[in-house]
Amino acid sequence: MKVGILGGGQLARMLVHAGIPLGLEFLVVDPAADACAAGLGEFVQADYSDSAALRQLGRCDRVTCDFENVPAAALAELSDHVPVRPAASALAAAQDRLTEKRRFRELGLDTVDFEAVDSRPDLAAAIERIGYPAVLKTRRMGYDGKGQALLHDAEDLELAWQQLGEYPLILEQWIGFDFECAATVVRAEDGQMRFWPLSRTWHRAGILRLAAPAPVDETLQRRAEVLAGSLAECLDYVGSLTLELFAAGDRLLANEFAPRVHNSAHWTIEGATCSQFENHLRAVCGWPLGDTRRAGVSAMVNFIGSMPDRDAWLSIPGAHLHDYRKAARSDRKVGHATLVADDSAGLRSLLEKIPPGRDARAFEELDLALG
């Protein structure tokens, strides 16, 4: 079985890694010669709409993506020749923040207030209704906090409009939340679904820093599963999907979803029986799904900008290092480590071995969450 992957970033790299023991072959397509999945097997450096590359992908047994912004035309063409999973329609549903949030509402998922903004008058009307603080976001192509601005007052609004006004936008209410979490589900061709334990997540400057399947209320776990499950079902989704949520009082608000493997569930590689990567491949290939239960108690730390001192991390017992082999660059995710221990106390003692950094508060909150 050969799986084609559109996109050769760290997610493709980890998909390929998960597929090797399963005996899968891969063909990875990425415009960048130094894509991090480039060295692990068959690789084609090409644009996603390159017809020769699409022909090669069309000869694979299955095609999947490592990011959601693959051109719709490319996916449509591919779908004539090979099963593309998740389907183009599922990817499209996540490409535009406005249709994404409207879909959430249609499915009965709670969200913050939002308004489409296509003009300066739209923005004025939207802020009038939603009020400050609010977040102005491009509807497409945003990630890791890019393409968005937090608005506290009219001055912020003016500045944001100057920066982003040329794009189709969405204005969202900004709310204080108790915590962020992410529900990851894998759905098979036959509709069977499995859920991993909810990930608690901590962001700074729009970038995920820390994620862990910290204990949460059983009711919250079930509620989040219902939300992620209904989304996967309505999209007739095949593969792993993550729904990002805000918990605010009694509300559980759907923020956005990723129709692919997702950073918040990287801990599943060592911290669950079957990872989001392996289960994505199992679903994509039409194979039985693997066990999503937690294995030990784990937490994942992102490396942003550059890799940390390798030997220091390798010296932490139970630390699993992941170097994506990306060139260092500000705000870039270049790797991660997952710490796994037998129990919360064990994880807490491992976390203490991590050199203190700018995310001390996230670690304190995780420490509290471990109970």
Added chain:
Amino acid sequence: MKVGILGGGQLARMLVHAGIPLGLEFLVVDPAADACAAGLGEFVQADYSDSAALRQLGRCDRVTCDFENVPAAALAELSDHVPVRPAASALAAAQDRLTEKRRFRELGLDTVDFEAVDSRPDLAAAIERIGYPAVLKTRRMGYDGKGQALLHDAEDLELAWQQLGEYPLILEQWIGFDFECAATVVRAEDGQMRFWPLSRTWHRAGILRLAAPAPVDETLQRRAEVLAGSLAECLDYVGSLTLELFAAGDRLLANEFAPRVHNSAHWTIEGATCSQFENHLRAVCGWPLGDTRRAGVSAMVNFIGSMPDRDAWLSIPGAHLHDYRKAARSDRKVGHATLVADDSAGLRSLLEKIPPGRDARAFEELDLALG
């Protein structure tokens, strides 16, 4: 850091797999175009003494091997250009069964009785002293039961001599043992050593079928560590090494050792915090060693000849499938699966899901050993 590997079999495949998250690059050399590590990165199809291939390996940062019978001259040439770990001398120590057993004796390790056999009169004298039953083995290049014959009487002996008489041989006493086990150690450049829990192993027709870190007496664990540790130290060994042992009454007999990663410790991939593969690479690269503690309770089943029904195995929760992508062939190791559970009772219930086969007795013994 780039690691060259002489040999591209399943051991190289699993080494490369373990090295990807660490950010290592690899260059694999194997004479076979369809070597199972061929598709995972840079690969050179060449004989081990091919001078162009050796030049390429010489430009790596480290070189290691996936089997012990690499030509000594090739290793000697390489050692002038790149650190070869384990060193050529350690590999040489395992290439000849006679020098291997003599080394065991020098180190004070108990072994069965043995005699060198270089002629028909040698064989007569050896069997006179050792007695039946005995095993006649080629001194070099034997694996998976190849190149050996069990002798019950003079007729067996005559037949075995006709088959093997042209090679340098060793005659070994055959003893009934209580069980077989294997001690795996990793040793760093600075001499630091870590031991995994002892593997209980079950062979049939000379081929490993089942291996598991089943509970053993703490004294046995310590005794085995002393034996494997003294061997690693005397060889100034760097990397993972496995010493295969027979437990017979109060005796713990050294049978043979592998100066490389070894089938009996494949369970460490999912069943230990840090696997024999990752720790081999860490040692070879001069990096800190990883934690060798058990993670859950596990057992590994070899797939011999051909891969079993994939979906049946993927449906066993806690089963981790490893398909080496080798063509089916009688008596060939083509893959394995490791079952991991939280405790012995959990593992026992997973083992019951495996379709019954010819190794039922090994599974019964494992069941007993799980306590």
